[in-house]
Amino acid sequence: MGTNNPQINQEEIKAVPFVADESIEWENVAPGMNRKIMGYDGRVMLVKVSFEEGAIGALHSHYHTQISYVDSGSFNVEIDGKHQILNKGDVFYVAPNLVHGVVCLKEGMLIDVFSPMREDFIKASVY
């Protein structure tokens, strides 16, 4: 969090083929949860979300398909009322409009993919 690396703004990301991890600043989105939007176009967006142990991605839903990859750590994932503990290397798929959320059991990171892209993330970053 809070390095001195130059930050790429959201509009530029869209056109950048190569995105170094350290070129994007972490953005705090909830207690113990930080996010980096790594790339997108209208069709798809890839986002890193880091979680401290105990951090909660609250239950919510959206019309976008979501596929998430567990990069590290351990998570109790809830989708449409079903729970599963997922660890490094596992994946979950959230069909459009299903209620879902996570509780972080062990510090780690999810790679969240959305299709189409999350316009709401970009607006939130700009305004």
Place this chain on the structure above:
Amino acid sequence: MGTNNPQINQEEIKAVPFVADESIEWENVAPGMNRKIMGYDGRVMLVKVSFEEGAIGALHSHYHTQISYVDSGSFNVEIDGKHQILNKGDVFYVAPNLVHGVVCLKEGMLIDVFSPMREDFIKASVY
């Protein structure tokens, strides 16, 4: 490669919310390159691609948007004639129809995301 875990067939993946890494078999797709299709619907697909050092993802293009996350290892990535070395945590974005490829410099894995999904991957697996 070649564990005795039950394999989820391609049609089932589509509807499975929770996908354990070990439930999917590696599929050899090129020398030193193996793939697991982890989840998809019509909009988007998430695929793991493991590379041995020296393995080559040959230059090619497709109409899908691709965003790839470097899960581990080191890769020389070429997109539209530009080269960049990317390491764990970095991302690359391939706009539709741009010629791209990778050379693995250090054993590792990419998380490849495609939008829309790669119908050609599913056909190749079924037939």
